[in-house]
Amino acid sequence: MTKFCRNRCASEALRLTLVFSALSLLALTGCNKTAEQPFDNTLYRSIGAEPESLDIHTARSTQSSVVLRDLGEGLTGYSASGVVVAAGAESWQVSANGLEYRFQLRTAARWSNGEPVIAEHYVYSMRRMVNPDTAAAYAEFVNEIKNARAILSGDLPPQSLGIEAASDFELVITLERPVPYFLSLLTHNSTFPIYPPSVEAHGAEYARPGNMISNGAYTLDDWKIGSAISINRNPYYWNNVSTSIDRVLHLVTPEPTAEANRFRAGELDITDTVPTESFAQLREEYPEQLRVAPFLNVYYYGLNLTKPPLRGNPELRRALSMAIDREVIVDKVMGRGELPAYSWVPPGVDNYQAMQFSYANQPHEERVATARRLYEEAGYSTSKPLEIEIRYNTSDVHQRVALAVQAMWREALGFEAKLINEDFQVLLANILAREVTQVFRSAWNGEYNDASAFLSVMESGNASNLPGYNSEEFDSLMTRAADQMNPRHRRLFLEEAERELLSDHPVIPIYFYVSKHLVSSRVQGWQDNPLDYHYSQHLSLIPRQAN
Amino acid sequence: MLRFALLRILSAIPTLLFVILTAFLLVHAAPGGPFDAERVLPPEIEANIERTYHLDEPLPQQFVRYVRGLLHGDMGPSYRYRSYTVAEIIAGAYPVSFLLGALSLLLALALGMFLGLAAAIRRNTMLDRVLSAVAISGISLPVFVIAPVLVLFFAVHLHWLPASFASTSPGTRFVLPVLALALPQVAYIARLFRGSMIEVLESDFIRSATAQGLRTRAILFHHAIRPAVLPLLSYLGPAVATVLTGSVVVEQIFGIPGLGQHFVSGALNRDYTLVLGLVIFYAVLIITLNLIVDLLYGYLDPRIRYR
Numbered sequence: 001m002t003k004f005c006r007n008r009c010a011s012e013a014l015r016l017t018l019v020f021s022a023l024s025l026l027a028l029t030g031c032n033k034t035a036e037q038p039f040d041n042t043l044y045r046s047i048g049a050e051p052e053s054l055d056i057h058t059a060r061s062t063q064s065s066v067v068l069r070d071l072g073e074g075l076t077g078y079s080a081s082g083v084v085v086a087a088g089a090e091s092w093q094v095s096a097n098g099l100e101y102r103f104q105l106r107t108a109a110r111w112s113n114g115e116p117v118i119a120e121h122y123v124y125s126m127r128r129m130v131n132p133d134t135a136a137a138y139a140e141f142v143n144e145i146k147n148a149r150a151i152l153s154g155d156l157p158p159q160s161l162g163i164e165a166a167s168d169f170e171l172v173i174t175l176e177r178p179v180p181y182f183l184s185l186l187t188h189n190s191t192f193p194i195y196p197p198s199v200e201a202h203g204a205e206y207a208r209p210g211n212m213i214s215n216g217a218y219t220l221d222d223w224k225i226g227s228a229i230s231i232n233r234n235p236y237y238w239n240n241v242s243t244s245i246d247r248v249l250h251l252v253t254p255e256p257t258a259e260a261n262r263f264r265a266g267e268l269d270i271t272d273t274v275p276t277e278s279f280a281q282l283r284e285e286y287p288e289q290l291r292v293a294p295f296l297n298v299y300y301y302g303l304n305l306t307k308p309p310l311r312g313n314p315e316l317r318r319a320l321s322m323a324i325d326r327e328v329i330v331d332k333v334m335g336r337g338e339l340p341a342y343s344w345v346p347p348g349v350d351n352y353q354a355m356q357f358s359y360a361n362q363p364h365e366e367r368v369a370t371a372r373r374l375y376e377e378a379g380y381s382t383s384k385p386l387e388i389e390i391r392y393n394t395s396d397v398h399q400r401v402a403l404a405v406q407a408m409w410r411e412a413l414g415f416e417a418k419l420i421n422e423d424f425q426v427l428l429a430n431i432l433a434r435e436v437t438q439v440f441r442s443a444w445n446g447e448y449n450d451a452s453a454f455l456s457v458m459e460s461g462n463a464s465n466l467p468g469y470n471s472e473e474f475d476s477l478m479t480r481a482a483d484q485m486n487p488r489h490r491r492l493f494l495e496e497a498e499r500e501l502l503s504d505h506p507v508i509p510i511y512f513y514v515s516k517h518l519v520s521s522r523v524q525g526w527q528d529n530p531l532d533y534h535y536s537q538h539l540s541l542i543p544r545q546a547n
Numbered sequence: 548m549l550r551f552a553l554l555r556i557l558s559a560i561p562t563l564l565f566v567i568l569t570a571f572l573l574v575h576a577a578p579g580g581p582f583d584a585e586r587v588l589p590p591e592i593e594a595n596i597e598r599t600y601h602l603d604e605p606l607p608q609q610f611v612r613y614v615r616g617l618l619h620g621d622m623g624p625s626y627r628y629r630s631y632t633v634a635e636i637i638a639g640a641y642p643v644s645f646l647l648g649a650l651s652l653l654l655a656l657a658l659g660m661f662l663g664l665a666a667a668i669r670r671n672t673m674l675d676r677v678l679s680a681v682a683i684s685g686i687s688l689p690v691f692v693i694a695p696v697l698v699l700f701f702a703v704h705l706h707w708l709p710a711s712f713a714s715t716s717p718g719t720r721f722v723l724p725v726l727a728l729a730l731p732q733v734a735y736i737a738r739l740f741r742g743s744m745i746e747v748l749e750s751d752f753i754r755s756a757t758a759q760g761l762r763t764r765a766i767l768f769h770h771a772i773r774p775a776v777l778p779l780l781s782y783l784g785p786a787v788a789t790v791l792t793g794s795v796v797v798e799q800i801f802g803i804p805g806l807g808q809h810f811v812s813g814a815l816n817r818d819y820t821l822v823l824g825l826v827i828f829y830a831v832l833i834i835t836l837n838l839i840v841d842l843l844y845g846y847l848d849p850r851i852r853y854r
Binding site for chain 2: 054208251
């Protein structure tokens, strides 16, 4: 190739580069947003991961519930501050023995097609929920409704469920035993009414855009898997006059850092979470917008009680728990306002005083000394160290906590725990098989504001009792609590049950989560609450300012 | 050529069956199931779900049922998104991935070939060295670094472009994802094309053409580009399949409803049918694209004859 050719080609190449750059720049600057934009009455809120279903009965994730709380409404609901209030029902009476609930429905309640919501629709929905063919995820929520258990196990037909429509606007629910928090359960999306013609016409596909008829403040407009669910104001909603926001986009943003960037770019009004690694920076950038509040969710290490060395060895379990410095974990490892956990039930639960480990208020040095003594009494020492594994699902946060716990056990007790990270489904399969797991990471989220939302998990028959805790004493206290009509007596039994649980150490609670959101200054009406429920109908928007 | 194409298509059938069987065994071998969650389902409910989805049957029976469904064009329901079928999910996601992939590939090809050409012509000069350095950095920088940097710069600081695909400005929402997807490809293509161009420009027939006094433009565009493009073509076959089926990282960062994320989330959620559906989709795409590349080879290189 001649020199002449090289020079000419190169100059052509350079010329083209310049033209290309100029065009790109033009395209980019052409996209510059103008300052004057019409008021956008759309709320852009992130739900984190993708919801798996909007079928009120088969939906299981918290993400689904966030969207469903906007789309539907049960007999009761939550206020912006997290208090149970009347919703689909206007009023109700409870019989003296606590077994019969009589609800008067709102005559103004309408489906999104304008038809009235009647008692039969609640009956239809509840029967569908306990029908074994539906395989509803939360069917256990209504276990205490008359005959529910027998229907679920296929012994009775769904029609025998203890729920009936006394008239179009009066509904009667009969329980098998009193459930003091029953009104809280009725806020859950699985107890919402369902529009029968829609289910009959579309089956499981009733919960898709175009098919779904809803009774909440919003109606389903579109669902793009992996991107967003858009919902529009339901003009027939009985309280539509109080709904301020016209449209809500529930955006799927599984990546917390990308989510924070979208908030910074003004494309999100509410984030689902706040990334751990940039928490401090975001707190500085957005001191007013960062909302951190106590949340009914506990991060714990479960202990496999069906295999040695943890089986039948409560003192060793106690030593392991005592050697963990939870203050260091929440301050240095997490640093997002989490609270050290010395109980199983988080603080902030209604009508309940969470119990604590007896060593909760001891100085750490004293705890370590006791832990060392218990460890040695259990037959371990530096020459014969405990061999144990901590399994956690792959994640930066879980790894950091596991590393901290490993270091604390090494320092206090002198043994080296082995860390194993696994994909979540693998970890869960291992935990449930109870063959190889010893210590495992897990968390429990209270879905209604009552101590039993946490304590019942540890009952011997509960499917989510991951450690395999089986205590007659604990079970009997829980049964006695459930049989109490007097709320004060019930509370005492529950507290006693938690004390029993803590002394057995089937789990090592490490910290209580906090809810963390970035809430744009254009969002009004946001109130922190322990369930972290925020209905879009309680919020309103003002014209956008800088975030 | 027709015979060659037909033979290739026929030989793809056992390949595809083998891929399906391997994928089927692999997804079922992974511990855990599609309905496992921290809130463990009571046994009677879990049994109901397993019965509904035939997960209680022995594996060979499940495989036969699956293949029989496939032959009828049914990829089954998604185990995770229970209101949707796998075919619906793929049909909803692939147009987005295809458009995004096609745009980024076009950009990557145009820019990559152009830079490669410029570097080849000006080889061993400062321009060549700068372009090579840029290309190496482009190849080395992973997309999960490039994408957030683009977002921070163009969306957060300059407010020129939207940070997510679900933004209110639909016209510009493709720009950053396309750039993020294209940049590593640009770098790779530039390097590949530079190498092959240098080789071609040094060959005898180009020297003869230059000696005969042909114009530079004619030499480059009529004689050099065709043979120089061949190595690029082999690279493009699988690259097109990869780019068209989406990138999980880019999709998650920009909230794009594409195919890529389903590969990862499907596997993590043990959504057996979705994973299998995607594997089949991807396999068919790769087989088709490889066939097209082979046929194009014959068109571009007269030395190749099909038997």
